[in-house]
Structure formats: structure tokens, C-alpha cells
Amino acid sequence: MDIWGPYLEHxxxxxxxxxxxxxxxxxxxxxxxxxxxxxxxxxxSRRLAYQxxxxxxxxxxxxxxxxxxxxWNEERIIVETVRSALGVxxxxxxxxxxxxxxxxxxxxxxxxxxxxVPSDQVYRAVLPTSPLRGxxxxxxxxxxxxxxxxxxxxxxxxxxxxxxxxxxxxxxxxADCILEREAILRLMDxxxxxxxxxxxxxxxxxxxxxxxxxxxxxxxxxxxRTSLERFQVVEYLRSFLTGRNGWSLxxxxxxxxxxxxxxxHKAVIEVGGFSADTVTEDMDLIITLRRWAADKQRHVEFxxxxxxxxxTECPATFSMLNRQRRRWQLGLCQSxxxxxxMLFRPRYGMVGLFSLPFHLYVEALGTIVEFLGYLLVPLSFxxxxxxPALLILFxxxxxxYGGFLSVGAILLEEMTYRRYPRTRDLWVLLAYAMLENVGxxxxxxxxxxxxxxxxxxxxxxxxxxxxxxQSLTDLTxxxxxxxxxxxx
Amino acid sequence: MVLPVPSLPxxxxxxxxxLATVTGGTLALAAGAMVVRRRHDRLxxxxxxLCIYYGLTPAGLLQxxxxxxxxxxxxxxxxxxxxxxxxxxxxxxxxxxxxVTVLQELCLELGLIDVWQRRILGQFPPxxxxxxxxxxxxxxxxxPRLHFLLRARSARSLGLLRHQASxxxxxxxxxxxxxxxxxVALHSLAALRHPQSFAAILARMDRAITDHRPGLSLHSxxxxxxxxxxxxxxQLLPAMRHPNPCVRAAAVEILREMAKREPAEAPTLFQxxxxxxxxxxxxxxxxxxEVRAIAAEVTSHLDFAAPSSVVSQGxxxxxxxxxxxxxxxxxxxPRLLPVAEIQxxxxxxxxxxxxAAMRALxxxxxxxxxxxYEQFLKAEDKTxxxxxxxxxxxxxxxxDLLQNFGDSPAxxxxxVVQRLVSVGATRYLHAALTNxxxxxxxxxxxxxxxxxxxxxxxxxxxxxxxxKAD
Numbered sequence: 025m026d027i028w029g030p031y032l033e034h035x036x037x038x039x040x041x042x043x044x045x046x047x048x049x050x051x052x053x054x055x056x057x058x059x060x061x062x063x064x065x066x067x068x069s070r071r072l073a074y075q076x077x078x079x080x081x082x083x084x085x086x087x088x089x090x091x092x093x094x095x096w097n098e099e100r101i102i103v104e105t106v107r108s109a110l111g112v113x114x115x116x117x118x119x120x121x122x123x124x125x126x127x128x129x130x131x132x133x134x135x136x137x138x139x140x141v142p143s144d145q146v147y148r149a150v151l152p153t154s155p156l157r158g159x160x161x162x163x164x165x166x167x168x169x170x171x172x173x174x175x176x177x178x179x180x181x182x183x184x185x186x187x188x189x190x191x192x193x194x195x196x197x198x199a200d201c202i203l204e205r206e207a208i209l210r211l212m213d214x215x216x217x218x219x220x221x222x223x224x225x226x227x228x229x230x231x232x233x234x235x236x237x238x239x240x241x242x243x244x245x246x247x248x249r250t251s252l253e254r255f256q257v258v259e260y261l262r263s264f265l266t267g268r269n270g271w272s273l274x275x276x277x278x279x280x281x282x283x284x285x286x287x288x289h290k291a292v293i294e295v296g297g298f299s300a301d302t303v304t305e306d307m308d309l310i311i312t313l314r315r316w317a318a319d320k321q322r323h324v325e326f327x328x329x330x331x332x333x334x335x336t337e338c339p340a341t342f343s344m345l346n347r348q349r350r351r352w353q354l355g356l357c358q359s360x361x362x363x364x365x366m367l368f369r370p371r372y373g374m375v376g377l378f379s380l381p382f383h384l385y386v387e388a389l390g391t392i393v394e395f396l397g398y399l400l401v402p403l404s405f406x407x408x409x410x411x412p413a414l415l416i417l418f419x420x421x422x423x424x425y426g427g428f429l430s431v432g433a434i435l436l437e438e439m440t441y442r443r444y445p446r447t448r449d450l451w452v453l454l455a456y457a458m459l460e461n462v463g464x465x466x467x468x469x470x471x472x473x474x475x476x477x478x479x480x481x482x483x484x485x486x487x488x489x490x491x492x493x494q495s496l497t498d499l500t501x502x503x504x505x506x507x508x509x510x511x512x
Numbered sequence: 513m514v515l516p517v518p519s520l521p522x523x524x525x526x527x528x529x530x531l532a533t534v535t536g537g538t539l540a541l542a543a544g545a546m547v548v549r550r551r552h553d554r555l556x557x558x559x560x561x562l563c564i565y566y567g568l569t570p571a572g573l574l575q576x577x578x579x580x581x582x583x584x585x586x587x588x589x590x591x592x593x594x595x596x597x598x599x600x601x602x603x604x605x606x607x608x609x610x611x612v613t614v615l616q617e618l619c620l621e622l623g624l625i626d627v628w629q630r631r632i633l634g635q636f637p638p639x640x641x642x643x644x645x646x647x648x649x650x651x652x653x654x655x656p657r658l659h660f661l662l663r664a665r666s667a668r669s670l671g672l673l674r675h676q677a678s679x680x681x682x683x684x685x686x687x688x689x690x691x692x693x694x695x696v697a698l699h700s701l702a703a704l705r706h707p708q709s710f711a712a713i714l715a716r717m718d719r720a721i722t723d724h725r726p727g728l729s730l731h732s733x734x735x736x737x738x739x740x741x742x743x744x745x746x747q748l749l750p751a752m753r754h755p756n757p758c759v760r761a762a763a764v765e766i767l768r769e770m771a772k773r774e775p776a777e778a779p780t781l782f783q784x785x786x787x788x789x790x791x792x793x794x795x796x797x798x799x800x801x802e803v804r805a806i807a808a809e810v811t812s813h814l815d816f817a818a819p820s821s822v823v824s825q826g827x828x829x830x831x832x833x834x835x836x837x838x839x840x841x842x843x844x845x846p847r848l849l850p851v852a853e854i855q856x857x858x859x860x861x862x863x864x865x866x867x868a869a870m871r872a873l874x875x876x877x878x879x880x881x882x883x884x885y886e887q888f889l890k891a892e893d894k895t896x897x898x899x900x901x902x903x904x905x906x907x908x909x910x911x912d913l914l915q916n917f918g919d920s921p922a923x924x925x926x927x928v929v930q931r932l933v934s935v936g937a938t939r940y941l942h943a944a945l946t947n948x949x950x951x952x953x954x955x956x957x958x959x960x961x962x963x964x965x966x967x968x969x970x971x972x973x974x975x976x977x978x979x980k981a982d
Contacts, residue, residue: 067661070649070652070661071661071664071692073599073603073665073668074664074665074667074668074692074696076695076696076699079699079702079703079735079736079739082739083735083738083739084738084769084772084773085731085734085735085738085765085769086735142943143943144905144939144940144943144944145905146898146901146902146905216729216731216732216735217695217729217731217732218729219726219727219729411524413524414523414524414527417524417527417528417531418527420531421527421530421531421534424531424534424535424538425534427538428534428537428538428541431538431541431542431545432541434541434542434545435541435542435544435545435548438545438548438549439545439548442549442552447549447550447553450545450546450549454542454545454546457542458538458542
């Protein structure tokens with residue numbers, strides 16, 4: 025044991041330094057992103073006062089857009105999602121719903137709600153997909169097409185939609201999401217007004233739990249009831265308002281949420297559509313497009329704006345949250361492995377030199393470092409390698425810094441979009457932002473470690489998150505009336 | 513062994529000071545959020561009550577309720593306060609509403625239009641920090657770097673008010689140092705649609721293309737110009753003769769969009785028929801294929817212009833996009849050329865051209881449809897056959913085929929249905945039958961099938977029988 029003692033001590037010292045570097049790099053970068061986002065979002069929110077959405081809406085040159093909604097066993101929400109997509113304020117819009125071999129009554133509900141009848145379309149499989157079973161449409165709703173196909177997974181369903189898409193841009197929308205009326209116009213704005221070719225335009229995803237809607241639109245905003253959901257509200261705000269916005273400002277976007285993103289059709293076709301290589305097909309596609317643009321020397325842009333909003337339901341139970349985070353972490357690791365040749369390569373610019381290495385070190389490896397830190401730092405303390413004062417200070421600093429970043433995101437929200445109208449909601453959000461690092465962060469870390477373990481054992485299972493909460497069923501007209509009546 | 517750090521007290525002190533800073537920062541951010549919320553709520557309430565007090569509501573303004581006394585009180589308010597009161601009304605006011613006129617008069621009386629015009633010209637009165645902090649959005653007035661936000665807002669307000677006299681200032685703002693101001697000025701000019709501003713925007717587009725002048729995207733410029741009435745199209749002629757093909761293409765595209773948007777206005781250009789005929793004929797033989805393609809397409813929207821010779825020229829073009837444009841023009845204006853001229857494009861090597869030809873033929877009515885059927889029966893290539901079927905489905909011809917099927921053994925529809933069955937396209941026929949209203953068609957079809965019973969159709973007969981049984 026004495027022989028191993030010095031080695032163990034060295035290893036612990038090395039590990040403590042690793043934790044320190046992870047802490048400094050991670051928090052340093054996130055603070056920088058927050059500061060940049062603070063300025064950019066504040067300016068952007070002021071610019072909204074003169075944004076020319078009416079001009080876009082009225083112009084005959086505004087390109088047509090197709091919303092593609094892949095759905096698998098989404099009977100509970102699919103009708104409202106399609107209703108919200110059809111209700112989007114955009115001059116030339118079509119909606120394609122791809123029922124990916126649902127075993128529940130997803131198709132039946134759609135057929136009943138929109139009076140669909142079987143129809144036929146000639147299908148040209150530019151991107152290979154599993155076989156199609158049929159098409160459904162309604163002559164009174166010419167911009168809606170429902171496709172029924174054999175189960176092939178989400179990327180496969182999206183590719184089927186892309187094959188049927190006849191417009192220069194398409195928007196992917198998750199089947200459990202509600203689009204805001206002007207979301208597509210807002211996504212299109214940077215595409216049309218940019219001096220460079222924009223091939224991806226992403227928006228922000230907010231949490232619907234606790235809100236009330238009618239006819240596919242949110243009519244009353246509120247915070248969710250449970251702590252687990254409220255922590256996620258804070259987390260989403262931080263992630264979208266500071267994280268993704270900051271990366272976009274640096275030109276290093278590698279994640280655009282698949283729940284709401286507008287893509288250039290021909291560019292996506294050129295890279296072969298969505299791939300089933302990873303379980304986070306949205307991230308994979310963005311990195312693939314980045315690689316393609318650099319390899320082909322195409323000077324294209326990837327835009328992210330924080331005002332196009334889509335509302336999604338977050339998991340309300342630990343088991344579903346676990347599934348979601350496990351999948352995200354697994355997808356991140358798979359994407360990093362798939363695109364490892366881009367790492368540290370100057371030809372891939374900010375993405376190759378900074379963004380991907382950061383995601384590798386802080387988001388992927390950092391998960392293990394942080395997890396082991398919770399085990400080894402106390403060990404170092406018992407071994408006398410860290411003084412008690414330093415241990416306590418370091419722990420407090422970690423907690424305080426996390427709170428600082430989350431509270432910063434709340435301030436950003438307050439200075440700009442102010443979506444939650446009640447002052448009480450702000451107090452609640454601030455409290456949860458400060459408490460997020462005590463318990464919730466560790467829980468998420470535990471789930472992410474499971475994702476890494478799944479990656480290490482080579483798992484490739486796409487785990488579906490089943491929403492057990494009532495938040496989305498609250499969007500049905502009857503529930504909305506009841507809720508509004510209660511509020512009145 | 514101890515950690516390789518300078519010294520423990522130093523490290524502890526450092527960590528302690530960072531912790532204190534971070535904690536202080538967090539609390540400051542939280543307090544900031546609360547202050548922002550309180551200020552906003554208070555401002556919102558105040559604006560609401562002041563609007564009611566001054567009669568600044570849509571209903572109040574339309575009824576002309578603002579008295580001389582109210583006007584005098586409003587005049588006493590600083591312009592930044594007035595803007596806050598009027599901005600919600602401006603943003604919600606529809607373009608053609610009579611409220612626009614009332615608001616315009618009010619803004620003129622209150623001197624706001626003058627303030628906005630001066631701001632666009634870059635004339636900002638000096639503001640002390642104290643004054644800036646006392647008014648909402650006061651920092652925008654204090655920091656010159658943020659003045660662009662006020663310039664852009666002012667340009668927006670003038671556009672929303674449709675203040676025609678402001679067009680020269682807005683046209684001047686197309687060269688503002690900030691792209692946002694350029695963009696908003698462009699939108700406002702498009703909203704005003706002042707005839708003289710057209711040339712200014714066109715010149716800006718020219719500079720954007722030829723000098724690569726930054727700020728405005730080509731799309732924005734084209735969209736703004738296309739928003740003008742078709743009567744302004746004459747001003748596009750110099751751009752249509754420009755040496756740069758991008759300028760020529762943009763000019764023809766603008767003409768196309770103008771004509772598409774306001775087809776009823778086309779006669780206003782009738783007196784210039786010869787000029788447009790000549791220009792379009794020249795552009796359909798332009799060196800740039802994009803220009804040729806759009807020019808060919810323009811003919812479909814300008815009823816008076818573009819003789820058949822222009823379209824014929826487009827049809828001969830080696831570039832598929834030009835042939836496609838000419839065929840699209842024919843789809844919009846059938847009878848410009850005889851059916852036989854189009855028929856040969858049904859076997860064009862380019863799929864998109866074939867599709868345009870099929871759609872052009874469909875616009876000729878029965879005569880064109882008959883040609884389509886004939887060509888389908890002749891088609892030996894599977895891809896071509898599939899494309900015909902796709903167009904039959906797209907145009908809803910299958911029901912027509914089934915209705916006329918079997919009227920005589922050799923009629924075209926019967927032959928086409930037999931061919932469809934023989935190539936295995938029964939599912940399309942089946943879907944058409946299922947979607948047809950009532951069982952009448954199915955019944956009559958079933959009888960006809962029993963009468964004729966063509967050998968190739970037997971399998972499908974079984975399917976139909978099953979459908980009938982359902």
C-alpha cells in the first residue's frame with residue numbers, strides 16, 4: 025500500500041487540477057457568452073420595435089416554407105400541434121405531418137380532426153427512407169398533407185418529409201411543440217435580410233408546462249407547478265438566451281434545437297438529410313452542414329435569434345427527465361465521435377478550433393470530471409491534500425457561480441422579452457435560479473453520466489420521452505375555457 | 513505532499529474574494545431583474561392611464577375627442593414621452609385605416625414628425641446623463657453609439673404614418689452608416705410608394721450589386737421595389753439594359769413580381785407596349801440564362817406585352833431554365849402558341865421542362881389534355897411514364913379518366929386507364945375512386961368493366977369488386 029501511496033497522491037493532485045481547469049474554462053466561457061448575449065439580446069429586443077415583419081408577410085418574394093412534423097405515438101397532442109402549425113402567420117406555408125408508424129391513434133385523430141381522406145402523391149425518395157403506406161389530405165386544407173409510413177425513426181420520418189417538401193426552406197417542428205404565430209416570419213427575417221446566404225435559422229424553445237392555450241396558441245402564460253419543471257424553465261432560459269445565443273455571436277453554433285429550426289432544402293439534400301448515426305439528429309445535421317460548408321468553401325451563415333419561439337413540454341417526472349438527458353448526452357458523445365476529424369482543424373474555423381473542443385472538454389469529458397470530483401475531492405480532503413477552508417470555499421464558489429449564470433439569464437429575460445407577466449413568477453424564477461445548483465445540477469449530472477456509460481457500451485437506442493403531465497392536454501379548447509373561466 | 517499552489521493562505525484568500533464577488537454579482541443581478549420589472553410595470557400603468565387621460569385611444573382619436581386643452585398639455589410633454597404614448601397606436605394602426613390620417617395630423621401638430629426627420633438626419637440635442645436616466649430608453653439618447661436605434665425607430669414611424677413628404681429624408685437614409693436604419697428606411701419607402709423614391713431605391717440596388725455596398729440585402733431591395741405600383745415599371749427600363757447581368761436579372765424579376773401582384777394594372781402600361789415588347793424580346797436573347805428565363809416568364813403576367821415570337825424564342829433556348837420560363841408563360845397565357853408547339857417538350861431531357869410543358873398543356877383545356885394522354889400512351893420510358901402519372905394525379909385527371917372510361921372501347925380515356933393498370937398504377941385509380949363522392953361512379957365503372965372485361969384489367973376488376981362490396 026505504501027508503494028501506491030505517492031502515486032495515489034499524485035493522481036489526486038492531478039485530478040484536482042483537472043477539476044480546477046474544468047471549473048475555470050467552463051465558467052469562464054459561459055460568463056463570456058453571457059456578457060456577449062446580454063448586449064446582443066438587449067439590442068435585438070430594441071430592434072424588434074422596427075423589425076419589418078409586415079413587409080415580409082406582404083412581399084411576393086418571400087419564399088415558401090414547409091413545416092415538417094415527424095410524429096410517433098403522439099395522439100395526445102398532435103392535433104393541437106398541427107393546428108398551431110396551420111395557424112402560423114406566414115404567406116406561403118404548407119404542413120407535412122409524417123406519421124412514423126404510430127401504434128396509437130395518432131393518424132386516426134388527425135384524420136378525424138382535419139377530415140382527411142386517403143389521397144395519392146408520387147413519392148420520389150431523393151433521400152432513402154422506409155416505405156410509405158399512404159397519404160391523407162383534405163381538399164379544403166390544400167396546405168396540409170399527412171403521410172403514413174413504416175417505422176424508421178425520427179431522422180427517417182424527417183427525411184420522408186424532406187422528400188415531399190417542394191419549397192426552398194423547411195422547418196422541423198417536434199410533434200409535442202406549439203409554434204408562436206409569428207415564429208416562421210421571425211426565423212425567415214435573418215435569412216432574407218442577411219448579406220450572406222443563411223442555410224439554418226434557429227429559434228428558442230420555451231417550456232409550455234403551466235401555460236394555457238386555445239386553438240393551438242398559448243393564451244395564458246404561467247410557471248409549472250412542480251420544482252422539477254421549474255428548474256427546467258430556468259435551465260432552458262440559460263441555455264437558449266446565453267449559451268446558444270453566445271455561440272451564435274461567436275460563429276460557433278453546433279446545436280440548433282430540432283424542435284424549431286428553418287433549413288435550406290437544397291443544402292440539406294446535398295448533405296444527405298438527417299442521419300440515424302446519432303440519437304441527436306439535429307446536432308449531427310448542423311455539424312455536418314458546417315463541415316460541408318467548409319469543405320466546399322461555401323460562405324454560408326448559421327443564424328440564431330431569440331425571438332422566434334416554440335413551446336414544448338418538459339418532462340415532469342424523474343424517469344422521463346433521465347431518459348431525455350441520457351439521450352442528449354449520448355447524442356453529444358456520438359456527434360463528437362462522428363465529427364472528431366473536425367477537432368482542432370483551422371479549416372473549420374471557430375467550430376473546429378473552439379466550439380467542438382469546448383463541447384468535448386466541458387460538456388462531454390467535463391461530465392465525468394465533475395462526477396468524479398464529487399467523489400475524489402472529499403477523498404483529497406480526508407487525505408489531507410486540501411484544507412477544510414479551501415474545500416468549503418471551493419464548494420461554495422461552485423454553487424455561487426452556477427447561481428450567478430442562471431440569475432444572469434433571468435435578468436436577460438427580464439430586460440428583453442419578459443414572457444412571464446406576474447411579478448410573483450419573477451421571484452419564483454430567481455429563487456429557483458439560485459437553488460438550481462443544489463441538488464438539481466447533481467441530478468442532471470447523474471443522468472448525463474448514464475448517457476456517457478450508454479455511449480461507452482455502444483448503445484444506440486432512441487428513448488422516447490412520454491409526457492405524463494397534463495400540460496399539453498391543457499391546450500385543448502375545453503381545458504382552455506375551463507382554465508380561463510377559473511382565472512376570471 | 514501538498515497541492516502545487518503558491519500558498520494555502522493566498523489561495524484561500526483568492527477563493528474568498530472571488531466568492532464574495534460572485535455572490536455580490538448574483539445578488540446585484542437579481543436586484544437588477546426586480547428593478548427592471550418594477551420600472552416596466554410602473555411605466556406600463558402610467559402610459560395606460562395617460563393615454564386615457566389625453567384621449568389617445570383609437571376610438572377617442574377617430575371621434576376627434578382631443579380638445580385644444582389636451583393638445584396644449586400634450587405639447588408641453590417632451591418628445592420622448594409623446595413617442596411612448598403614441599408608439600402603441602402607431603404599431604397597431606392598419607395601413608388603410610382613417611386613424612393614420614388622424615395620427616399624422618396629431619404628430620404634425622405636436623412636432624413629432626419634425627423631431628423624427630431631424631433624428632434621421634443625425635441631429636440629436638445633447639442630453640445629460642441625469643436627463644437620460646429620467647426618461648424611458650433615455651440611454652439611447654445619451655450614447656451616440658445607440659442613436660441608430662432612434663434613427664431607425666423614427667424612420668419606422670414616418671413609414672407607419674405614410675408621411676409622403678418625408679420620402680427624400682428616407683431616401684437619404686438608404687445610405688445611413690447603420691444597416692438597420694437603411695433597412696427600415698427602405699421598408700418605409702416601400703410603404704409610402706412615392707413615385708419619385710422608386711429611382712432612389714433602384715440606384716441603391718445598382719450600388720448594392722455593382723459596388724457590393726454593404727447594408728441592404730438584394731432581396732430586401734427587390735422586395736421593396738416590387739411593392740411599387742406597376743405604373744412605375746417604366747423606370748426599370750434603364751436597369752433592364754444595364755451592363756451587369758445581376759442588375760438586369762433583378763430588374764426583370766421586379767417587373768415580374770409587380771405584374772404578378774397587380775395584374776389589373778397592366779393596362780396602365782399599354783401605351784408603352786412597343787417599348788416593353790422590344791425590351792422583353794431583347795432580354796429573352798440575353799447572354800445571361802437567368803435573365804432569359806425570367807424574361808420569358810414575365811410575358812405570362814403582362815397581358816399586352818410579349819408577342820408569341822418572344823415566347824417562341826424562349827422555347828428554342830438551349831438553357832433548360834429559359835425553356836421552362838417560356839412554358840410557364842404559356843401556362844399562364846394559353847393560346848399564345850398552338851398545342852403542337854408545346855407537345856414536343858413532353859420528351860425534353862430535363863424533368864422540370866417536361867413538367868412545365870405538361871402544365872402548359874393542361875391550361876389549354878381538353879385539347880391539351882388529349883395531347884397529354886396521347887403522349888402518355890406513346891411513352892416507352894418508365895421515368896417519363898411515371899412523370900405523366902404524377903401530373904395526372906396532381907391535376908386531378910384520374911376521376912375524369914374513370915368517368916369517361918369504357919364509353920367506347922377505343923376512346924382515349926379507356927386506353928389511358930388500361931395503360932395505367934398495365935403499368936401497375938392502380939393504387940392511384942383506387943384512391944381516386946375511394947375519394948369520389950357516392951358509389952355512383954363505382955357502380956357505373958363496375959358495369960362497364962363487366963361489359964368490356966379487358967384481359968389486362970382483370971386484377972383491378974377484383975379490387976373494384978372488393979371496394980364495391982365494402
